[in-house]
Amino acid sequence: NAGVTQTPKFQVLKTGQSMTLQCAQDMNHNSMYWYRQDPGMGLRLIYYSASEGTTDKGEVPNGYNVSRLNKREFSLRLESAAPSQTSVYFCASSPQWGAGELFFGEGSRLTVL
Amino acid sequence: SQQGEEDPQALSIQEGENATMNCSYKTSINNLQWYRQNSGRGLVHLILIRSNEREKHSGRLRVTLDTSKKSSSLLITASRAADTASYFCATGSSGGSYIPTFGRGTSLIVHP
Numbered sequence: 001n002a003g004v005t006q007t008p009k010f011q012v013l014k015t016g017q018s019m020t021l022q023c024a025q026d027m028n029h030n031s032m033y034w035y036r037q038d039p040g041m042g043l044r045l046i047y048y049s050a051s052e053g054t055t056d057k058g059e060v061p062n063g064y065n066v067s068r069l070n071k072r073e074f075s076l077r078l079e080s081a082a083p084s085q086t087s088v089y090f091c092a093s094s095p096q097w098g099a100g101e102l103f104f105g106e107g108s109r110l111t112v113l
Numbered sequence: 114s115q116q117g118e119e120d121p122q123a124l125s126i127q128e129g130e131n132a133t134m135n136c137s138y139k140t141s142i143n144n145l146q147w148y149r150q151n152s153g154r155g156l157v158h159l160i161l162i163r164s165n166e167r168e169k170h171s172g173r174l175r176v177t178l179d180t181s182k183k184s185s186s187l188l189i190t191a192s193r194a195a196d197t198a199s200y201f202c203a204t205g206s207s208g209g210s211y212i213p214t215f216g217r218g219t220s221l222i223v224h225p
Contacts, residue, residue, distance in 0.1 A: 004155075033213070042201065042217035043156075058212065090155060094213075098205065100144055102213055104155035 002026050006091050006105035013081045013112045021076040021108050023091030031094045032074035033102065034058075034066060036087040043090065049074055050097040081112045117145070117202040117216035125222045132189040134219040136202030137182075145178055146203045147187050150218070156201065159187075194225040 007022045025032065030051045035043040035058075045058030047066040055066050063085060065077045074093075078085055088109050092102040117138045126132055136145065144163045148156040162169045162178045162185065169176045175188040189196055199218040 035215075040217065043215040045212060045214070048212070059214075092156075092213075098143075100146060100161045100205065101158045102146075102148075102156070102203070104157070106155045107153075 004091055004093055004103050004105035006089075006108050008108060009106065010109050011111070013078075013110065015082060015112060017081050017112075018077065018079050019081065019110075020078075021089055021091075021110075022073070023075065023105060024073045025091075025093040025103070026072065027093060027095075027103065028071070029093035029095050029103070030071070031097045032068065033092040033094075034064075034074070034076045035090045035092065036060065037090060037107075038087050046076065046089075078110075081110075083112045086110060086112045117204045117214065119200065119202055119216045119219040121219060122217070123220045123222075125224065126192055128192060128194055128223055128225050130192055130223075132192050132196070132221055132223070134187050134200055134221070136185045136187070136204075136216060138185075138202075138204045139183065142180075142204045144205045145176075145185050146205075146213075147174075147176060147185075148201045148203060148215075150199045150201065152198070159200075189221075192221075192223045194223050197221060197223045 004025045033048040034046040049055045049068040052071045088107045091105045117136045120135045146161045147159045150156045173190045178185045201218045203215045
């Protein structure tokens with residue numbers, strides 16, 4: 001009963017390094033999302049994938065890229081990490097676009113020095 | 114920018130008391146959802162209320178929606194220490210483009 005699995009759970013990067021956050025869901029959901037959560041800012045949408053084969057920008061896409069590898073997996077890449085990208089990143093999925101309930105992973109805590 | 118905004122930002126109560134938190138939003142919605150987040154964990158869906166509904170119950174949770182005032186409230190009755198968490202509302206916009214948008218959350222502390 002895994003649900004949404006994110007890796008890694010913790011990561012420390014130096015400014016300018018790159019990395020990829022992985023997300024996989026085993027619920028056969030069509031839509032997937034990446035959010036970031038910062039203190040006092042709530043959750044902000046970075047990118048989303050309404051269905052396999054499509055990706056779109058959210059509220060704060062700058063500095064990020066995504067790949068919907070297949071129906072199960074949706075990865076988030078930081079090409080050149082900056083301290084402003086220090087945050088907790090959450091992946092979520094939903095059965096259909098506009099279906100309502102989101103299922104979240106446990107988060108990936110990223111620190112950029 | 115956040116569509117939904119929760120109020121108050123923080124709430125501290127004693128076990129057994131009721132907890133009420135509110136969410137206001139700006140544009141028309143097709144549904145509104147409430148989520149809970151325990152410290153260091155992901156968000157967990159609590160309840161969804163559609164724009165044509167006025168009230169919904171789930172266990173000790175009661176959600177109301179007033180579309181004329183663009184606001185919703187979440188009531189947790191007979192609070193327990195285990196209810197200590199942050200609570201977020203999320204709105205789904207109407208008009209064919211659904212992007213789940215979250216507020217900043219209400220931090221609830223229930224003292225045993």
